[in-house]
Structure formats: C-alpha cells, structure tokens
Amino acid sequence: MKILVAVKRVIDYNVQVRVKEDGTGVVTDNVKMSTNPPDDNAIEEAVKIKEAGKAAEIVAVTVGEEKAQETVRKALAVGADRGIHIKVDGIVEPLAVSKILQKIADKEKPDLIFMGKQAIDDDCNQTGQMLAALLNWPQATFASKIEVKDKMLEVTREVDEGLETIEVNVPAIVTCDLRLNEPRYASLPNIMKAKKKPIEQINSSDLGIDTKPRIEQIKVEEPPKRKAGIKVANVAELVEKLKNEAKVI
Amino acid sequence: MSALLIAEHNNNEVKPFTLNAITAASQIDEDLHVLVIGHKADEVAKTISQVPNVKKVIHVDNEIYENFLAENFTSVIVKQAENYSHVVCSANTFGKNLMPRVAALLDTSQVSDIIKVISADTFLRPIYAGNAFATVKSLDSKKCITIRPTSFDPAATSGGSAEIVKAEGGDANTNIKFIRREEVKSDRPELGTARVVISGGRGMGSGDNFKLITAIADKLNAAIGASRAAVDAGYITNDHQVGQTGKVVVPDLYIAVGISGAIQHLAGMKESKVIVAINKDGEAPIFSVADYGLEADLFEALPQFLEELSKLNTIQK
Numbered sequence: 001m002k003i004l005v006a007v008k009r010v011i012d013y014n015v016q017v018r019v020k021e022d023g024t025g026v027v028t029d030n031v032k033m034s035t036n037p038p039d040d041n042a043i044e045e046a047v048k049i050k051e052a053g054k055a056a057e058i059v060a061v062t063v064g065e066e067k068a069q070e071t072v073r074k075a076l077a078v079g080a081d082r083g084i085h086i087k088v089d090g091i092v093e094p095l096a097v098s099k100i101l102q103k104i105a106d107k108e109k110p111d112l113i114f115m116g117k118q119a120i121d122d123d124c125n126q127t128g129q130m131l132a133a134l135l136n137w138p139q140a141t142f143a144s145k146i147e148v149k150d151k152m153l154e155v156t157r158e159v160d161e162g163l164e165t166i167e168v169n170v171p172a173i174v175t176c177d178l179r180l181n182e183p184r185y186a187s188l189p190n191i192m193k194a195k196k197k198p199i200e201q202i203n204s205s206d207l208g209i210d211t212k213p214r215i216e217q218i219k220v221e222e223p224p225k226r227k228a229g230i231k232v233a234n235v236a237e238l239v240e241k242l243k244n245e246a247k248v249i
Numbered sequence: 250m251s252a253l254l255i256a257e258h259n260n261n262e263v264k265p266f267t268l269n270a271i272t273a274a275s276q277i278d279e280d281l282h283v284l285v286i287g288h289k290a291d292e293v294a295k296t297i298s299q300v301p302n303v304k305k306v307i308h309v310d311n312e313i314y315e316n317f318l319a320e321n322f323t324s325v326i327v328k329q330a331e332n333y334s335h336v337v338c339s340a341n342t343f344g345k346n347l348m349p350r351v352a353a354l355l356d357t358s359q360v361s362d363i364i365k366v367i368s369a370d371t372f373l374r375p376i377y378a379g380n381a382f383a384t385v386k387s388l389d390s391k392k393c394i395t396i397r398p399t400s401f402d403p404a405a406t407s408g409g410s411a412e413i414v415k416a417e418g419g420d421a422n423t424n425i426k427f428i429r430r431e432e433v434k435s436d437r438p439e440l441g442t443a444r445v446v447i448s449g450g451r452g453m454g455s456g457d458n459f460k461l462i463t464a465i466a467d468k469l470n471a472a473i474g475a476s477r478a479a480v481d482a483g484y485i486t487n488d489h490q491v492g493q494t495g496k497v498v499v500p501d502l503y504i505a506v507g508i509s510g511a512i513q514h515l516a517g518m519k520e521s522k523v524i525v526a527i528n529k530d531g532e533a534p535i536f537s538v539a540d541y542g543l544e545a546d547l548f549e550a551l552p553q554f555l556e557e558l559s560k561l562n563t564i565q566k
Contacts, residue, residue, distance in 0.1 A: 095352065120377070120513075138425035139350065158342070164430045166318075217385055221381065
C-alpha cells in the first residue's frame with residue numbers, strides 16, 4: 001500500500017497567539033511555527049503501518065508558502081520516503097487545499113490518505129472530509145485507532161457520545177485524533193538522512209486550481225476578556241461565595 | 250431563498266443541540282426548513298414540526314440512514330440543497346463529519362463553528378482555540394455553515410405545526426460499513442448542556458480518584474468533564490474531554506480541579522458564567538480565567554467541598 005500524508009505548518013501550539021493591532025489577523029512574524037499537532041499523529045500512524053510491513057511507501061505532502069516545506073522535511077525525518085510541496089502564498093482555504101490534494105491523489109494514486117482531523121490555526125475541521133467527497137472515497141474521521149486489514153481498515157472514531165467503529169474499503173481518507181498514537185521525535189541521524197530525501201515542488205498555478213479565497217476576512221479581534229477573579233482562602237469561603245455572591249449553587 | 254438545517258437525532262429523539270442550531274439557522278433566514286434523515290425517525294420529524302421557528306420538515310427514511318453515515322447522507326443533502334441559500338448543521342462530531350463533505354460537492358467554502366450571525370452572509374467565529382475572533386463574509390452563492398451550539402439558546406419545542414413532507418433518499422455507499430457504537434450511558438446531565446460541570450485534570454492522579462469528583466457531581470447534579478491530559482492518561486473516557494479538540498461547554502458553573510489551564514483546555518470552557526479553579530500550583534494559568542481560585546491540594550479540598558455542600562440546606566438543581 002501507498003500512504004499519502006498531508007501536513008500543515010501552523011503557529012506552534014505552545015505560543016500565546018496575539019491579534020494584530022490593525023485587525024487584519026494574528027501576529028506571525030518571529031513566532032515559532034510547527035507541524036499541526038494531529039498531522040504528526042497522521043505521519044506517525046503511516047510510519048507504524050509501514051514498519052509493520054503493511055505499506056510500501058509514504059509520501060508527505062503540504063500546501064503553503066516556501067517555508068511550509070519544513071513540515072515535509074520533518075515528516076521525512078520520522079519516516080516518510082519522499083515529499084511534495086505545492087507552493088501557494090497567502091490564505092488557502094480547506095476547499096482549495098482539498099482540490100489541490102485531489103490532483104495529487106489522481107497522480108500518486110495512494111491507497112490511503114491520512115491527515116490531522118483539524119488544524120489548530122483556523123480550527124476549520126474540513127479538509128479531509130472535502131477531499132473524501134471530491135475523490136468519492138469513504139472517510140474515517142477523528143480516528144483514535146486504526147487496524148489495517150485486507151484492502152480495508154477498521155477504524156475507531158471519537159464521537160460526542162463515545163466511540164464508533166466503522167470499516168472502510170481502500171482507497172480511503174482517515175483524519176487523525178491526537179489520541180491515535182504518540183508521535184516519535186526524529187533522531188539526529190534521521191534528520192541528516194531526511195535532508196537527502198527528495199521533495200518535489202509544484203506551483204499551485206500549474207495544477208490549474210483557483211485558490212482565491214471565497215471567504216472574506218473582515219476583521220480579527222481579541223475575544224472579550226474575563227474580569228479578574230479572586231483567590232479564596234479556604235473551601236468554606238468558596239462555598240459561601242458560590243452560594244451567596246455568584247448564586248450558582 | 251430559505252435555509253435548510255440538518256437535524257441531529259438518534260432515530261428516536263432529537264439531539265438537544267439541534268434546537269440550538271434551529272435558533273441560529275432561523276437568525277440566518279426566517280424561512281427555515283429542517284431535513285430529518287434517518288430510519289424510522291417519524292417521532293423525530295414530528296417533534297421538530299412542533300418547533301415554532303420551523304416552517305417545514307423534510308423527512309427521508311431508509312434503513313441505509315440508520316447509522317448516520319456521511320457517505321450516505323451527502324447525496325440526499327446535496328440534492329435538497331438546490332432549493333436553499335444556506336445549509337446549516339451543528340458543529341459537533343455529527344456536523345463536523347458531515348458538512349464539509351456536502352460543501353465540497355456544492356463547491357462552497359464552508360464557514361465552520363460560528364458563534365454569532367451578523368447577517369445572512371457574515372458571521373463571527375473563533376480561531377486559534379478562541380484566542381481570536383474573526384468576522385468573516387462568505388462570498389459563495391450557496392453557503393454551508395456549522396454553528397457552535399452553546400453560543401445559541403435552544404429553540405422552543407412546542408407551539409409550532411410545520412408540515413412534514415416525505416422525500417426520496419439515494420443509494421448506499423458500499424465502501425463503508427458501520428460496525429458499532431460504544432455509547433457511555435449515564436444518568437447525569439449531558440456535558441454540553443449541563444448547568445454545572447466539574448472537570449478533573451492530570452492532577453487527579455488516577456481514574457480511581459475521579460470518585461472524589463463524582464461525589465461532588467452527584468451533589469450538584471453536575472456533568473463530569475476532563476482535560477485532554479486526563480483522557481490521554483486513561484483516567485476517563487474521551488466523551489468527557491473539554492477543549493479545542495473536545496467539547497465546548499458554557500455552564501453556569503464550571504469547576505476545574507487539578508487542571509493547569511493550557512490554552513487548548515481554556516478554549517472549551519472559558520465562556521462559562523462562573524469559573525472555579527482548585528489547584529495546588531498558585532501560578533497555574535487556570536487561575537487567570539477563574540472567578541474564584543482556591544490554591545489547595547485537591548485531595549484535601551474535594552472532601553471538604555463535599556462536606557461544606559452537605560451542610561447547605563438547599564442546592565440548586
């Protein structure tokens with residue numbers, strides 16, 4: 001089997017995001033960037049499947065500006081075999097990303113496409129499902145467990161009510177939850193080796209996909225701030241406050 | 250044009266958040282129709298027809314819809330969408346799984362997880378785990394929207410009498426098969442709609458220690474939540490997770506116990522009306538959003554809390 005894994009470069013999850021004063025977005029200059037966390041789970045799962053002898057090749061793909069390549073390079077360092085970087089500047093909405101990935105899937109013909117269930121920057125949670133629709137493949141979203149069987153996967157999904165188990169025939173799309181696995185760190189020798197692995201660069205315009213945003217971002221602002229609270233000295237005071245001041249118990 | 254809301258239900262009952270989504274959708278367009286897709290879900294269609302904001306219910310019944318697979322729902326919705334300007338659904342795991350599949354086939358850039366309707370094409374939505382709010386305008390002629398249910402009040406459930414019309418379904422997708430659902434049954438209020446939520450974090454130390462939380466939840470008729478760390482550690486099941494990638498809750502009272510308050514957790518609870526934090530680390534970020542902070546060892550504080558609650562003559566339910 002061949003697995004395509006899509007990864008996105010986002011502001012690191014530990015960074016306290018700040019809104020720009022002019023309301024046009026959030027501050028990204030001199031801010032630490034990383035791979036979107038559940039995309040790391042997607043790569044890890046693909047590598048585990050390959051290590052178990054059930055996949056022959058892993059291709060890591062990203063869509064974004066020049067520096068987005070770093071995420072592909074990181075995927076190569078933890079076990080992907082080669083990379084593809086589709087170069088686009090500016091905001092690319094999930095619909096455009098899924099159209100680009102559809103073109104890549106048409107060319108690469110993977111059996112499985114993995115990605116994180118949601119990007120932690122725009123919090124859209126769309127790309128995997130959209131790509132599945134465009135390819136007319138089944139989708140196993142929010143996966144916390146994947147079992148590879150003969151030409152099919154059994155996937156446990158995290159849903160509001162608890163867990164749901166489905167079977168999907170390949171080719172299929174899986175979007176990964178953070179609980180799917182524990183992503184490994186790249187070792188120094190593997191980081192060195194990854195530098196020699198090939199990354200193919202493609203301009204999005206060469207794919208004939210219109211990436212012009214369909215959603216106009218009018219303004220970005222700080223959320224309303226909570227007013228500062230107080231520290232209580234002990235449990236008795238806490239219960240008294242909840243009962244008589246906040247009146248919630 | 251009108252708006253079409255996709256109902257979430259379990260074939261017997263309407264899921265509560267469908268009512269919140271009805272409120273949001275009727276703010277987008279007063280001519281609101283609701284699409285009920287399921288198997289033997291007549292009661293669901295009937296219940297929704299009694300919601301005053303709903304002008305029409307379209308009911309599609311077939312056994313292939315019994316388990317709500319997006320692959321089977323999509324063609325029905327895409328066909329129905331011809332007659333509507335907006336397709337709307339709750340931004341919970343049902344809607345998150347389904348709506349993008351619909352949007353892609355309608356060639357529409359979906360607006361996810363809105364918290365406010367500004368106009369029929371302009372919405373407010375949180376980004377970066379709620380650390381920024383974006384006002385966005387959809388330029389597509391047909392719009393696909395998911396709404397954050399806790400940001401809208403539930404619609405009234407009686408007084409309406411919308412007509413129910415039956416519609417044809419589509420074909421089953423043979424590349425996906427539903428196997429099972431492991432639902433955690435509980436007599437407690439649902440996490441998403443509970444008036445009081447008490448959550449435990451990594452500080453709880455073990456799943457067994459959650460009994461300290463359970464005892465207080467019993468007293469307060471509260472739902473039990475958890476941080477991702479507590480779920481990852483196996484202390485409690487995933488359906489309890491509150492946060493950016495879990496559930497968003499807005500109770501009257503949220504009690505965070507042994508939770509440090511990573512931004513990903515705050516994203517799921519910081520809109521709560523009153524927040525209490527109990528943590529032995531006085532520097533924990535959770536205190537920055539807490540109305541009442543108690544710097545204490547939870548293993549001492551929780552039994553005391555229970556004792557103090559027992560002294561009260563009355564407790565709100």
